[in-house]
Amino acid sequence: MKNLYILLFTLVITACGNNKTNDTEVVATETDSNEIIVTKAQFESENMAFGTIPEFNFNESIKVNGMIDVPPQNKSSISTFIGGYITQTPLLVGDEVKKGQLLVSLQNPEYVEIQQNYLEVAEQLNYLKSEFNRQKTLYDEKITSEKNYLKAESTYKSNLAHYNGLRKKLQMMNINPKQVEQGKITSSINIYAPIEGFVTKVNISNGTYVSPSDVILEIVDTDHIHLELSVFEKDIMKVKKGQKIQFKIPEASDETFGAEVHLVGTTINDKNRQVQVHGHVNNDENNFIVGMFVEAEIIFESARKMGLPKEALAILEDGTYVLALVEEKDNSFQLEKIKLSIGKTSEDAVEVLNSSELKNKKILTKGLGMLITGN
Known part of the structure; x- marks a missing residue:
């Protein structure tokens, strides 16, 4: 009988110890299909946070492809x-x-021949010019015939044209004609x-x-980097000068860069029915390389709408949900699942069409984790 009392006493102490452990356990329990209980210990350990439904910029845009390029005068x-x-x-x-x-x-060796020809023509030119002037004087004084005068004039002007042509050719070859006339041939x-x-x-x-x-x-010359984008015929009427462009270089970076529509082409490529759009990059200090492939969005309309960050959403088979605070107790939060009606999306947020249901509610915006699971 004494041993039986000792055994029962031990079991009672053990049971009490287990109850204390359960009281401090971090748990999240689902009370029914739409409500979840989260302990405050779990709330802090998972870095959860509440927030309200704010406004975000949601853009209407055209997705296009293109490349990094420079103006023709920079190449x-x-x-x-x-x-x-x-x-x-x-x-x-x-x-x-x-x-x-x-x-x-x-x-x-051909360079030498051209310089020799130029030098010979230059030497002849001096004589032919003198002969032309002499014949002109004689003709004016009625001493020589018009035939002799015209012949001298023709020979001189023909040689002058040959001289000027060779001189220009030397200049295009970056050879100084004056040095050639001094006998310096290269x-x-x-x-x-x-x-x-x-x-x-x-x-x-x-x-x-x-x-x-x-x-x-x-x-x-990469000082004037720009975008050359190809826009399909069906979308080109939406594109106007001054519209914002957001683009990425998928093969090199996940960063998003900004640009602006500067010129819109006026002809359509017959092969692919596309129009070229020229965009100026907002910050050309990045290490862009000419020829890089880009994925871009031309934003033709922008509006502020009520929405939520994507990290606040739980996407299930039957729709998209968020958790809203119902009641705060001493050691826990009672949350409810609310199904969302989704509109436009951006890179970081989604538009909530039924935002009136979330008005004045505290939304779990961080630490959602695996709190919501499909039923």
Whole structure:
């Protein structure tokens, strides 16, 4: 009998200990299909928070694709007016160049022949000019015939045209005609940068022969980065100058960048029925690279609507729900599930069409976790 009393006493103490443990346990219980009880201990440990239903900006937009580009005047394909062999190529892809900087040097015996022809014509020109002036004077004084005068004039002017043509050719080859007239003849020419920028293509190496139709290298000035977007014919009437653009570079970053519609094309591409739209980037200090693929949205309408952040939502099979506070007790919160009618969506929020049901209610906006489960 004594042992039986000891056993019963032990069981009573154990039961009391279990009750104390249950009192401090962090639990969330579902009292019925629409109500949930959350202890304050769980509320704090899960970093939950209440909030009210606020307003968000919801945009009507057109989704388009495009690329990073620069204006035509900021891109230069370098070639030569006269073919030759590359003798110097100091640049690599990615090198920065200044306007007027040496890009490549070429060599060709033909350059020597052109300078020789120019020098010969320049020497003849002085004599022909003197002869023309002499014949003109004689003709004015009725000493020589008109035939001799016209012949001298024709020969002089023909030689002058040849001289000017060769002179311009030398200038295009970056050879100084005055130095040639002084007898300084060179077998090589230099090509200089017409714009400031970065080398994006190099198609040659030392010893390569290039003809006038070959692109030696390409330079791009990235100071005026812009967007070239393709908009389908069915959407183009919604696009206007000054509208905001939000775009991403999916292959390189998850960040969203801003731009603005600057020009809208006036012709439709016959192949894909698209129109080109030119957008100015708001902040061109980012490391954008010409040719990057972009995914963009052109915003043609924006309005403020009542909505909730996406982290406050629970998406179930039968709809989208939130938790609203019904009653606060000493150690717990009584919450109820409210089904939402969803309207427009943005990247971070959704429009709530039945917002009147949530007016003056405290909504669980953080820490929703797995509190709501499907029945």
